[in-house]
Amino acid sequence: MVDNNLSLKDFLEDVLPAKVFIFVITLLITLSGIFYSLTLHDLYKSTAIIKPVDEKSSPEISSNFSQLASFTGIDLIQGNQSIEPIIATLQSRSFLNNFTKERSLKSDIFALVYWDGEKKIFDKSIYDVQKNTWVGLDNIKLEPSEEDVHDHYLDNLSVIKLENGLIEISYTSRSPLFSKKVIEWLIQDINNFKKNKDVRKYEDSITFLKNQLSLSSASETRLTISALISNNLKDLALANISDDYIFEYIDEPFIPEKKTYPRRSLIAILSMFGGILTSIVTVIFLSILNLRFEKNSIYKINKRRNV
Incomplete structure (x- = not known):
C-alpha cells in the first residue's frame, strides 16, 4: 500500500x-x-506644493448688476470660482500639447538624458539631435503624436488635491533639472492661460458695456452700467499686474538628488x-x-x- x-x-x-x-x-x-x-533608467521626481491664490477681484456683484448683466448677455466673472476646472485643464490633452509645442519640449520629454542648464544630451536611439529626426520610440518609427505626448504626461505628471485644499504637483523624468523646470513652466503657463482667458472676458465685457452705455438714456441704467464697467476695469487691472494669477507656491519645486526609480x-x-x-x-x-x-x-x- x-x-x-x-x-x-x-x-x-x-x-x-x-x-x-x-x-x-x-x-x-x-x-x-x-x-x-x-x-x-534612473528617474528623478520633483515635487511642489501650491495653493489657489486668494481672490483679489471686486466684492460680490449685487443682484441688480447680475440681473442687468444677464439681461444684456454679459458673462460676469465672480469670486469663489471652483479650482477643479483649472486642475482638469492642467491635465487636459489640449493644454499639455499646446504647452509642449509652445516650449518645444517634445524631444526633451521623450529623449532627454542629461541637462545641466546649458548642455543637453539625448538618447540617440530615440532622437537624433544632429539631423533633428526621430529614430524610433518603442516600436513606432515616427515622431510622437499628440496622443503619445498626452499619454506621457499621464504616466509622469501627478496632480493631487490634498485634504487641506493645497495641491501637490510632481513630474518624473531622467533629468533632475528638467523635472524641476517642467513644474515651474506648467505653473507659469496655467497662470498665464487663466489670466489671458479672464482678461479677454473683462475686455469684451467692457467693450460691450460701453456700447450699451452709449445706447441707453435712462439714468438708472446708465449708473448701473457705469458701475459694471468700473468693476471690470478693477478686475482687469488686477489681472494684468498679477503673475501668480491662479496658483502660488507653498513649497517650490526642487532639483532631486536621489533617484525615485528603480x-x-x-x-x-x-x-x-x-x-x-x-x-x-x-x-x-x-x-x-x-x-x-x-x-x-x-x-x-x-x-x-x-x-
Whole structure:
C-alpha cells in the first residue's frame, strides 16, 4: 500500500538533496532580476506644493448688476470660482500639447538624458539631435503624436488635491533639472492661460458695456452700467499686474538628488525570494509526480502478480 500524501519526511528527503538545484535556480533568478534592474533608467521626481491664490477681484456683484448683466448677455466673472476646472485643464490633452509645442519640449520629454542648464544630451536611439529626426520610440518609427505626448504626461505628471485644499504637483523624468523646470513652466503657463482667458472676458465685457452705455438714456441704467464697467476695469487691472494669477507656491519645486526609480535593492530581494519560492515549488511538484509514478509502477507489478 502506497501513501498518496506527501509527508513532511518525504518533503525533506526530496528537498534537502535538491539544495544545489534550489541554490542554482535562486541564483539565476536573482541575477536575472539584478541584470533587469540595471537596464532600467534612473528617474528623478520633483515635487511642489501650491495653493489657489486668494481672490483679489471686486466684492460680490449685487443682484441688480447680475440681473442687468444677464439681461444684456454679459458673462460676469465672480469670486469663489471652483479650482477643479483649472486642475482638469492642467491635465487636459489640449493644454499639455499646446504647452509642449509652445516650449518645444517634445524631444526633451521623450529623449532627454542629461541637462545641466546649458548642455543637453539625448538618447540617440530615440532622437537624433544632429539631423533633428526621430529614430524610433518603442516600436513606432515616427515622431510622437499628440496622443503619445498626452499619454506621457499621464504616466509622469501627478496632480493631487490634498485634504487641506493645497495641491501637490510632481513630474518624473531622467533629468533632475528638467523635472524641476517642467513644474515651474506648467505653473507659469496655467497662470498665464487663466489670466489671458479672464482678461479677454473683462475686455469684451467692457467693450460691450460701453456700447450699451452709449445706447441707453435712462439714468438708472446708465449708473448701473457705469458701475459694471468700473468693476471690470478693477478686475482687469488686477489681472494684468498679477503673475501668480491662479496658483502660488507653498513649497517650490526642487532639483532631486536621489533617484525615485528603480529601487534596485528591492528588485534584487524580490528576485531572490521569487527564486527560492520557484525552486521549492518545482521540487515539490517533481516529488508529487515521482510519487505518483512509483504508485503506478507498484500497482502494475501487483496486478501482474495477481494474474
